Amino acid sequence: MLHLRRALIWRIVLIAVAVLLSLAAWEVRVLRQAATAELPATASLVAQLLNDDLARRTSSFDRIDIEVPLTPLDRLGRRISFCVEVQHLMRERLLAQSCLSEEPVSEAGRLLAPWLRTGAIGTAQATRLLQLQAGIRAGTIVVTPNWDSLGQMLWERWLVLGGFALGFVGVVVAVALLVDRSLRPANEVLAALARLEGGDLSVRLPPFALSELRSIAGSFNRLAARWAATTARQRLLTERLLQVREEERRRLARELHDEMGQSLAALWAEAEVVSTLAGQSLPQLQPSADAMSRTTEHLLEGLQRVLSDLRPPALDRFGLAQALQALVAQPRRRAAQGDLHATLEIDGDTERIPDSMRVHVYRIVQEGLTNAVRHGDAAQARVRLACTEQQVSIEVTDNGSHVGVAVPVPGHGLLGMSERVSALGGTLDVAPCQPGGMRLAVTLPLPPLEEAAR
Incomplete structure (x- = not known):
């Protein structure tokens, strides 16, 4: 300009x-x-x-x-x-x-x-x-x-x-x-607007000597304060919605496990008994009994996958690091021949991440790997998690052939990820890699140790 x-x-x-x-x-x-x-x-x-x-x-x-x-x-x-x-x-x-x-x-x-x-x-x-x-x-x-x-x-x-x-x-x-001498404060106004456009909602203008500029500064400061308050409320609302969704997933997973899981397990046991008795006295019922047993077993396996998607059990039982190891090790079929081969690197102490944020870190990595297979047909992916005192950085890099996913849009999972990251006060960057593939980088701020302890 x-x-x-x-x-x-x-x-x-x-x-x-x-x-x-x-x-x-x-x-x-x-x-x-x-x-x-x-x-x-x-x-x-x-x-x-x-x-x-x-x-x-x-x-x-x-x-x-x-x-x-x-x-x-x-x-x-x-x-x-x-x-x-x-x-x-x-x-x-x-x-x-x-x-x-x-x-x-x-x-x-x-x-x-x-x-x-x-x-x-x-x-x-x-x-x-x-x-x-x-x-x-x-x-x-x-x-x-x-x-x-x-x-x-x-x-x-x-x-x-x-x-x-x-x-x-x-x-x-x-x-x-x-x-120019009279409007020299205009440079300060432009710099403040640039900072506001970049997401710095704490920027404020000082009172100027010229009455017109002083009026502009007052309007700018009020607008920035109102924008900051609105953004904060929106972020809290989005974060609350994410928490409610995760709580609902946890409740639904618990109910499915307690009710449907136990019922399917009992049904599978009964099918096994029927199969055994049919083999002894009614051989003509043996195929039907075996089919019932296999169908019930498949239902149990499907239920386990649904429960894992709703609420990964390893996250509550073993912590974030082990849950991510299990997530990366899961087989993911590609459209082409073979599976996705993913690796995980963890730098820092994952215990520094609050409990309320761990599920979000897990979901971001999960969506990144899903996006690499579903929309890039990648053969290799690398997940890197770095934790410091101030922030946690997540990076998912693959060698897929992504087309038109540089901007968060519905259908690629990036829009939901962008909303999640924004609610947590972080940043999301999606960029192509050379010679091919895509790099997804997320940075989330961590609360102070005292606040995290509470």
Whole structure:
């Protein structure tokens, strides 16, 4: 983002340049129009002066050998810039040629002359008759604009415009410096907005001397405080919802285990008894009894998987580290041939993680491995858990072929993970790996030891 002063100066300079170019183009057009518009009248005046002079000096019989000096045009040339060329009518020779102008022409004016001549509007010359007494034709007079003089005139006008433009830019720069000095606290406002956008809700603006900026600072501080309070309430609500969900899962797992698990276990035992008795006295019932036993056993295995998903028993029995080891060791079938091979690295003491947060760490690792298989068809994955006094870091890296999962979206499990991490006050980063695969990194802050102990 451009600095306010720099942006203001550049915009004003661009406007000044645009106006200057427009005025310069307008001056070119005006000079070209004036040169061609005044040319017929100038040619008529030149012809009159030369014809009167020629009539005084020659007679009608001097038609062959005549001389046409251009001195009668000196006074006119001091007022009007033009070029004149006199040609003999019978011998087709040049009698006189000159460009009249009182002002000297610089090199810049000569360089502009061809350009003016090229873009001239209409006919850039006027022709009149050179006549003796009694209206006898002796030659032709061709009058053209003095392009060198017009180029010099254009150059001088451009210099004036440039001077005005430089003066205008100087005034603008001075005004911009004054505005920048008055609005110097704007940089602090922009920095505070950047911090607020980055998630730092504790940022506040100091009271400024300027009343307008002081009002902006007050509004900003109130908005930041309200935003922080809203975010805190939303985070507490989300965290509470996560806790309620985990508690509901635990309750449901306990009820399924106590009621359905025991019922299926009793049913399986009865099926085994039926199978044994059928083998002894009713062999024709043996296939049905075996089928009942296998079906009941499959139901028990499925129930165990559901219970493990609802609430991993190893997490309550053996702790987070052993639960993660068991989670990583679980077989996960890929769409391609083979299973996912995952490894686990733990750095630090996992006992530093509060009990209420351990299930969230487990769920994040579980979702990361599921995402690696389901949406990346990865063959290898590496899970790294690092615990410090201030935070716990989780990193799941795989070699799968993920497409379009860099942003948390429904259907990839990342949206739920993002909500979980946000509720815990952490950060989630998903990025592709080179040459392939995806890296999922989560950082969760840990409460102080005193608070965790309570």
